[in-house]
Amino acid sequence: MEWSNKNWKVEDELYSQKRKVNNKTSWKRPHIIGAFYSNKMDKVVEYESLAELLAYYLFELDRQVIRYYVQPVEVNISILNDEGEIKTWIHIPDVLVFRNGSDPTLYQIKDINSEVPKTFELTNRKCAKYAEERNWVYSIIYPKQMPKIISHNIKLLSGMTKKRKYFDEWIPEVVYRLKFAQKISIIDLACSFSAKINPLMILPVIYYLITIGEFKTDITSEVNQYSEISIASDFDDFDLYFMNEGVGKDEV
Numbered sequence: 001m002e003w004s005n006k007n008w009k010v011e012d013e014l015y016s017q018k019r020k021v022n023n024k025t026s027w028k029r030p031h032i033i034g035a036f037y038s039n040k041m042d043k044v045v046e047y048e049s050l051a052e053l054l055a056y057y058l059f060e061l062d063r064q065v066i067r068y069y070v071q072p073v074e075v076n077i078s079i080l081n082d083e084g085e086i087k088t089w090i091h092i093p094d095v096l097v098f099r100n101g102s103d104p105t106l107y108q109i110k111d112i113n114s115e116v117p118k119t120f121e122l123t124n125r126k127c128a129k130y131a132e133e134r135n136w137v138y139s140i141i142y143p144k145q146m147p148k149i150i151s152h153n154i155k156l157l158s159g160m161t162k163k164r165k166y167f168d169e170w171i172p173e174v175v176y177r178l179k180f181a182q183k184i185s186i187i188d189l190a191c192s193f194s195a196k197i198n199p200l201m202i203l204p205v206i207y208y209l210i211t212i213g214e215f216k217t218d219i220t221s222e223v224n225q226y227s228e229i230s231i232a233s234d235f236d237d238f239d240l241y242f243m244n245e246g247v248g249k250d251e252v
Contacts, residue, residue: 006098039163068098160207174193
């Protein structure tokens with residue numbers, strides 16, 4: 001499906017965050033719970049684990065991800081316990097993603113080494129059913145299982161997402177020069193501006209354009225000033241960078 005030209009006013013309200021990030025156990029996992037500013041969502045996005053943070057950074061880099069909503073819905077779950085009593089609770093999946101070319105996908109983000117609760121399979125079946133009823137896909141992903149070089153590059157680029165005031169003055173010409181060159185290293189593109197401005201001022205512009213998906217580079221190799229870049233068209237399928245255990249609509 002194509003989501004680029006959609007008005008998101010309804011979804012922004014409907015899928016607003018259902019639970020505030022819980023930091024009551026942060027003393028056990030210092031510096032893991034936090035937030036960052038999302039250029040894509042134009043707001044602060046909270047996360048509860050490094051696995052979530054990696055996933056959200058990847059959504060930021062993926063040009064085809066148009067919108068993603070953290071803790072977007074409440075799924076009612078009930079079970080008959082050993083005493084014959086009905087136990088009910090609400091489960092909130094991690095994120096709902098709208099990506100061009102795909103049905104909306106409801107993700108549960110897991111750490112492969114985390115403890116699996118007894119209700120894990122039941123919760124997944126209920127979430128899959130919830131997604132199917134809305135013509136969505138439900139999937140479990142393990143971002144921390146990505147190759148280390150990819151997670152390293154994602155973390156590197158995530159620190160270059162801030163748009164500085166002078167960027168707007170230079171972005172059109174930076175984009176024009178890359179279109180003309182088609183493919184060039186980051187440093188060579190920056191140095192092509194040496195007659196006008198210090199190339200060190202252009203480097204952050206280039207990295208910023210990578211982080212918002214305007215430029216693309218190979219994140220399966222170390223990203224540095226010698227990396228080659230080109231104008232982004234359709235990004236690679238970023239799902240391939242996850243350990244994906246999808247539950248599709250046909251598998252409910």
